[in-house]
Amino acid sequence: MKFPVVASRQSWFIRNRMTLLTIAIVAAYALFIQWFWGWSVILKQWAEVGVIPVVGALVLLTSTYFLRTWRIHDYFPRETAGRFKVLFRITQIHNLLNIMLPFRTGETSFPVLMRTEFGIPLARGTSALLVMRLLDLHALLAAAGIGFAIASPHTIIAWAVWTAFLVVPVIAFALRRPLLRLAGKLLPSKAQKLVIEIERGLPLNAAAFARAWAMTVINWLVKVLVLAWALSLMGVLPMAASFGGALGGELSSVLPVHAPGGVGTYPAGITAGAVALGASSEKTALAALAQASINAHLLIIVSALTGTAISLPLGRTRKL
Template sequence: MMSMIRPKTLLAILILVAFVVFVEWYFGWAPLLAPWREIPLPGVLGALVLAFLTYWLRALRVYDYYRARMRGRFPACLRLTLTHNLLNNLLPMRTGELSFPVLMARDFGVPALHSVPVLLWFRLMDLHTLALFALLALGSHLLGPAVAVPLAAAWLLTLVFAQRLAPALRDRLGAPGDDGLRGKLYRVLDALPGSAGDFWRAWAWTFANWLLKLAVFVWVLGLFLEAPLAAAWLAVIAGDLTSVLPVHGVAGAGTYEAGVVAALLPFGVSGEAALAGAVNLHLFLLGSTLLGGLLVPLLPGRRVDRQTR
């Protein structure tokens, strides 16, 4: 039976088991989870509602980009987003990302040659936005806002060049009608935003989503430990960035916490407090993910056979 499990999956399971054992040995799960009993229920519910609002913003990004195809079917788009998010957060090694092109093809008839480039572009925008917030947090802490804000503005200017890149490359290719490499490359580039309006609307949804998500997670982390504001922002960002690692535990167990702790320690937060905060923040993330997943069966989703956005 063990021989049927792929090495990376086995490693992810081993990381999960080792993490659970380590937390029990180092801290103890009971005292680690005890602070949840002290948090007022309205506060937890409010944080969960705001976390769900970030899923809604993510769905709006997809819905707006594919608005010609998805018009009038936002609930189905939200279902797709919640399913994608659930699988992405629970399955190891980012295998949950594969669900996006599969669901886009099944529910909206969008071929993988179109949806995969768009997903990669969304992820690049996510990384760019996370880098923006990290630059603001770390720059303000080390250099002060007077320096950090101009640096962040300069970072944002890179988007102007990024917006023009795909259309320029596509125009240089022309419009080949064959199915060879040149034709496939043209269709990949054609999937990316061809107008400034499409590009900047997608970026606006991305920015709004991450601003809200990071703010909520910083607040939740603050319920479990005291740390400088810059440290909390960087810790939340670091935890999220661990999802791009080539190896991590099931549901990010262990690696997510390692990212959060690594960002907190340089700011003088003790290892014990950092671990407790990281674990409880991760539990909040997984809890909101699972609650979002419970809504999936309540939302419509059906096959639509079309060819283009």
């Protein structure tokens, strides 16, 4: 039997565990930056960029979270009707967990939260998330392909390959029914329900798929362009290198290998992408690029925390 004081403390920790987890991770990252760079160096670069560009970039990045929420609402219009605020809060919790937890483990929160709040089966929520993540990855790879196609000496072949890759989602969606029927025939009878739930997790029709695809492209276009702009303001040149850095960082965030909070992996992705598209690889230039990548990563984390702060008073889930 638990004493009232112990039970009360446990209840408090349960109610505030997201906040406590966030504070702990942010504090650890702050100590890491102080140890490796020193906050005076980081803040000096922000001061050189200026308040207005930083705030503008933060506002634009935060706005993409509303677009993500709308994409999910469009996936589940009946279940989420009239509850956009609650859905936005869930989206922000999922986004923050996805950023802070390693190896994409934060992704598991999405189907759980959608089932808890909206009664959406786990298989359906998981399949919808898988489709959205595949669209995300495709959009980023297609954007990266533009840079490589421009730089390729075999222009016609490069653009032909890029165009073929661009229409892969359309072909996959067009063939979804025969592919699902084939899966239904090959899988045992106990797995038939899973196939049905996966089909339910896909966009309902071509129009819904087109909307999901369009929202995905707009979301990543805004995010990548804002990050590229921020990197260019911090001295990452030429502009193609800033664009490559933004793509590299975001690609690192959607791939399975992802450190807690993106510490190390996100800045490394920015550095690799920038160098691949023209940034100097000299020692001094690489040091400046590494510092800019840390600042861009901080911008992403601050935007996620801002979105979460906005979502907290908008609606609370019944159970978490």
